[in-house]
Amino acid sequence: DTAVSQTPKYLVTQMGNDKSIKCEQNLGHDTMYWYKQDSKKFLKIMFSYNNKELIINETVPNRFSPKSPDKAHLNLHINSLELGDSAVYFCASSQAVRGGAQHFGDGTRLSIL
């Protein structure tokens, strides 16, 4: 059983389109995250939700909107995609008490044409 699963694994789309990435965790964790990994492999936190409430919102364009329907799901919607949005997006989850031990999904590779 996959602990943190993201869909789709690959996403190729044109500039200006709107797309969504879904994430689900079956670990019973309270906190979920979205990270962006650029071409130099640097991992940057974008958002974090704890029990469906937004707790971290780093400097991210407002074209990115996370949505957490329940604590097991955290989806990411991106409007008006730009070339600079090309990256690998990782979802992760952790227990609130030991928040540092995050479990990551396998990533969604987003390519903007």
Next chain:
Amino acid sequence: GQQLNQSPQSMFIQEGEDVSMNCTSSSIFNTWLWYKQEPGEGPVLLIALYKAGELTSNGRLTAQFGITRKDSFLNISASIPSDVGIYFCAGQLKKTSYDKVIFGPGTSLSVIP
């Protein structure tokens, strides 16, 4: 803001050699974490350290939480080809309502059979 430095940036070693890498910061962290990322996958937690001076092993891997709480190191003994990947350190800070985790830029390890 808080920032982590990892050295070396990349390593090429012969199979069987021992590996040592470290992570430093000008900030104090409550927790240090070491992750490994293989191509096409998300980071996987290797070792978590929760107390200054703590030394923890996981098979051939050993990591230590620096006494000053501003650094950590990871050693891999008798490297094998499957050790190839990017090793990330991450420091965790306790904020009032959440735990902030900051990732280092990674050390890329290549093992020559």
